[in-house]
Amino acid sequence: MEEKEIAKIINASQDALVARDVDAYLAMMSDDVVVCDPFTPRLVGRDAVRGYIEGLLASFSEIAFLDRKVFPLGLGAALRFTLRTRTTDGRDGTLEGVDVFELNEQRKIAKITSYFDAPGAGAPAPGAGTLEVYWGSGSPPAWRVLLLLAVKGVPYESKLLQLSKEEQKAPAYLAVSPRGKVPAIRDGAFCLHESLAIMAYLDRKYPSPPLFGDSAEEAGAIARVIAEHESYLYPALGEIARAVFSGNPAAIAEKEPAVRAAASALHDELAQLEASLAQRDYLAGPRLTAADLTVYPSIQLAVRAATRPAAAPLDLAVAPLAARYPRLAAWSARIEALPGYDATYPPHWRAA
């Protein structure tokens, strides 16, 4: 009897999935459901799963079971499946695999581990291969986009460009991103550059969780934080980073007055952000938004610059962040605890 009930739940979840009824599908899961498959970092929570599933479903114009069988055991089950798929760009295919489900005492799905044929590491998710993300190591604007994709659980094909080798100026890339800068995306036939534009596009396309606000007030607050960051904090940081990462002590000495002025402007901005966090957990309100994902990579670059030996004579006083800006440090820790965060964080971006 118990096993029949489990099989019924699993089958109902699969029916909801191919019927594209994402609400019904998620209603069968626990709040803290965990999903693991070969294409996405471990997803935790219904919102992350929603973003991922909506992204996957959006890439298929047709999806139907050719075969499926549930093997229940205790409070779990394995599902063997073969799906017939057609991608939105017209490619037909089949997808074969096994899902392992764990249910909790309330008969909600608490964990799904999916095993299917991954066509090679770094390859796009089946049918979702049209989203290509071009990024460069150490680029805060690129990191914003990677963070947003992680938060939404959207699969993508990572295209890491070697900026030191000027790969961003290659003619093939200029066709994607005419200014020859990262980040940029190619989504089917659609190409887009400028990190904030990419974030807005992806937020429209994958609305869960919404990162640009629901209400007019929330949208306004998010846009204000981002605009202030782009106008004041980011230019000051650029001045500091260019000097510190140039690796040329003479250049640093020559630029020292400008860098000191930039450091003072940076601290003014950090102090304002720190003060704003006295009233709220995130920069534009009680929940994570695009404002946080825009500002966070810049703060990390500031910390990284401050810990470089070349920065010692400048005494930038940004690292450790917690010493002067404890709320910003706690806010950073909240972002670093997001599911999927690690996948956006190459080790060489870490502060020394």
Ligand SMILES: N[C@@H](CCC(=O)N[C@@H](CS)C(=O)NCC(=O)O)C(=O)O
């Ligand atoms: N406003 C742009 C800035 C992009 C940008 O400046 N990217 C830098 C890396 S942080 C770049 O690609 N530099 C390489 C170059 O200019 O050749 C955005 O937000 O996307």
